[in-house]
Amino acid sequence: xxxxxxxxxxxxxxxxxxxxxxxxxxxxxxxxxxxxxxxxxxxxxxxxxxxxxxxxxxxxxxxxxxxxxxxxxxxxxxxxxxxxxxxxxxxxxxxxxxxxxxxxxxxxxxxxxxxxxxxxxxxxxxxxxxxxxxxxxxxxxxxxxxxxxxxxxxxxxxxxxxxxxxxxxxxxxxxxxxxxxxxxxxxxxxxxxxxxxxxxxxxxxxxxxxxxxxxxxxxxxxxxxxxxxxxxxxxxxxxxxxxxxxxxxxxxxxxxxxxxxxxxxxxxxxxxxxxxxxxxxxxxxxxxxxxxxxxxxxxxxxxxxxxxxxxxxxxxxxxxxxxxxxxxxxxxxxxxxxxxxxxxxxxxxxxxxxxxxxxxxxxxxxxxxxxxxxxxxxxxxxxxxxxxxxxxxxxxxxxxxxxxxxxxxxxxxxxxxxxxxxxxxxxxxxxxxxxxxxxxxxxxxxxxxxxxxxxxxxxxxxxxxxxxxxxxxxxxxxxxxxxxxxxxxxxxxxxxxxxxxxxxxxxxxxxxxxxxxxxxxxxxxxxxxxxxxxxxxxxxxxxxxxxxxxxxxx
Numbered sequence: 001x002x003x004x005x006x007x008x009x010x011x012x013x014x015x016x017x018x019x020x021x022x023x024x025x026x027x028x029x030x031x032x033x034x035x036x037x038x039x040x041x042x043x044x045x046x047x048x049x050x051x052x053x054x055x056x057x058x059x060x061x062x063x064x065x066x067x068x069x070x071x072x073x074x075x076x077x078x079x080x081x082x083x084x085x086x087x088x089x090x091x092x093x094x095x096x097x098x099x100x101x102x103x104x105x106x107x108x109x110x111x112x113x114x115x116x117x118x119x120x121x122x123x124x125x126x127x128x129x130x131x132x133x134x135x136x137x138x139x140x141x142x143x144x145x146x147x148x149x150x151x152x153x154x155x156x157x158x159x160x161x162x163x164x165x166x167x168x169x170x171x172x173x174x175x176x177x178x179x180x181x182x183x184x185x186x187x188x189x190x191x192x193x194x195x196x197x198x199x200x201x202x203x204x205x206x207x208x209x210x211x212x213x214x215x216x217x218x219x220x221x222x223x224x225x226x227x228x229x230x231x232x233x234x235x236x237x238x239x240x241x242x243x244x245x246x247x248x249x250x251x252x253x254x255x256x257x258x259x260x261x262x263x264x265x266x267x268x269x270x271x272x273x274x275x276x277x278x279x280x281x282x283x284x285x286x287x288x289x290x291x292x293x294x295x296x297x298x299x300x301x302x303x304x305x306x307x308x309x310x311x312x313x314x315x316x317x318x319x320x321x322x323x324x325x326x327x328x329x330x331x332x333x334x335x336x337x338x339x340x341x342x343x344x345x346x347x348x349x350x351x352x353x354x355x356x357x358x359x360x361x362x363x364x365x366x367x368x369x370x371x372x373x374x375x376x377x378x379x380x381x382x383x384x385x386x387x388x389x390x391x392x393x394x395x396x397x398x399x400x401x402x403x404x405x406x407x408x409x410x411x412x413x414x415x416x417x418x419x420x421x422x423x424x425x426x427x428x429x430x431x432x433x434x435x436x437x438x439x440x441x442x443x444x445x446x447x448x449x450x451x452x453x454x455x456x457x458x459x460x461x462x463x464x465x466x467x468x469x470x471x472x473x474x475x476x477x478x479x480x481x482x483x484x485x486x487x488x489x490x491x492x493x494x495x496x497x498x499x500x501x502x503x504x505x506x507x508x509x510x511x512x513x514x515x516x517x518x519x520x521x522x523x524x525x526x527x528x529x530x531x532x533x534x535x536x537x538x539x540x541x542x543x544x545x546x547x548x549x550x551x552x553x554x
């Protein structure tokens with residue numbers, strides 16, 4: 001019996017009208033993908049265009065900020081914008097808001113402090129029918145770098161100054177250095193410059209900012225600086241540094257003791273420091289807190305002791321948005337003790353014995369850099385400063401009780417000193433006791449320095465006038481010694497003797513003191529010039545003013 005054949009399944013055939021719905025779905029799906037792709041491409045194109053014109057705006061704003069005086073054309077800024085993709089169909093405009101938050105358009109002027117560049121570009125992103133206007137703006141501000149000093153350079157050196165330098169260096173590292181003024185002049189007067197970034201690279205540091213906290217050996221550091229310095233003949237400077245190497249190598253200190261460096265994590269290509277200033281600052285920093293005894297062989301001077309209580313610094317800083325002032329600098333602080341000889345002097349047939357001494361504490365001058373205004377041409381650049389002479393204290397007295405070697409606390413003059421004893425033919429001895437003190441500090445004065453470096457400003461001093469007028473300020477209190485031939489007759493002759501003291505002996509004492517005090521004043525002026533402290537004035541000098549650096553602030 002044959003098996004039954006399997007039943008046939010019915011075949012279903014789709015009609016063409018039922019296939020049209022599926023094709024429509026596929027078409028709509030594909031169209032959606034295409035629209036999404038074109039939209040993404042269009043948005044991507046707009047974002048790229050936006051980034052491109054933002055780059056152009058940044059370049060234009062920063063360039064214009066470096067040449068604010070070149071308004072309204074800003075030719076260099078427009079040229080650089082074109083080199084970075086600005087099209088002829090684009091619109092580039094500039095204005096100079098005094099406040100970056102102020103969006104109102106303001107005309108640029110020579111006193112402008114900011115520059116804003118706005119770029120407009122019209123684009124049609126792919127198949128979009130309407131044109132789109134893209135806008136990018138940037139506001140930039142000059143970020144000038146300044147290098148400044150106060151009276152650190154020495155034009156000439158004399159024997160007293162070379163003796164002090166030898167004493168300072170011997171106090172630093174021992175030995176018996178005895179270089180001449182000419183030898184020191186080859187180093188301290190050298191006008192070669194050391195670039196801060198080159199110095200950082202030579203020390204293997206990542207940036208100039210790392211230099212501040214780096215501890216260096218002073219001898220190696222100064223020799224390294226001389227090796228990379230650029231400028232005048234360096235052979236004399238290197239010879240002197242090699243002669244001092246042993247003593248200077250005994251000092252280890254952070255570079256921040258020498259440089260007030262605050263320039264940020266940016267390049268410092270144009271931050272150039274004078275080699276002579278760097279050298280004298282290093283020597284004084286190494287000698288801080290050490291007593292130096294000078295044996296100058298001056299008449300009527302028994303000893304001269306010098307203490308550096310605070311070294312000077314070199315200011316290297318940038319102007320930063322919203323930060324005021326830009327920087328502060330001052331000369332070092334120094335103390336000097338001058339003791340008179342006890343030997344007798346013959347003045348008008350009288351024998352005068354000098355006692356006591358002169359004690360001086362002075363800090364020279366200080367300056368605050370309030371603002372820097374970069375302009376075009378650069379000869380119109382301005383540095384706004386406030387200056388004053390630092391505290392100067394001078395005593396003719398017994399040694400002040402707080403005359404500590406390293407203290408920067410203002411000294412207080414000691415008790416009256418018996419500065420002179422006058423013997424009148426063995427009949428009577430008259431003692432002249434006095435306390436003379438002079439203090440001074442000039443009130444703050446503002447000044448505007450105009451021009452390319454090195455513009456300089458003289459800061460009036462106060463201690464110089466105190467020294468020159470010291471004799472006229474003396475207050476002498478006579479005391480009569482009743483021992484001697486006239487002792488028993490003193491009660492009968494008191495009036496005439498006092499008259500003799502007032503009318504004759506006091507002028508004699510002043511006559512005896514005047515040349516000695518003149519010598520002391522000249523000596524102090526010479527000593528103070530080493531740390532940059534001038535007797536009658538100090539000089540603030542801008543060594544570098546780099547206005548090419550700018551920063552975006554919006």
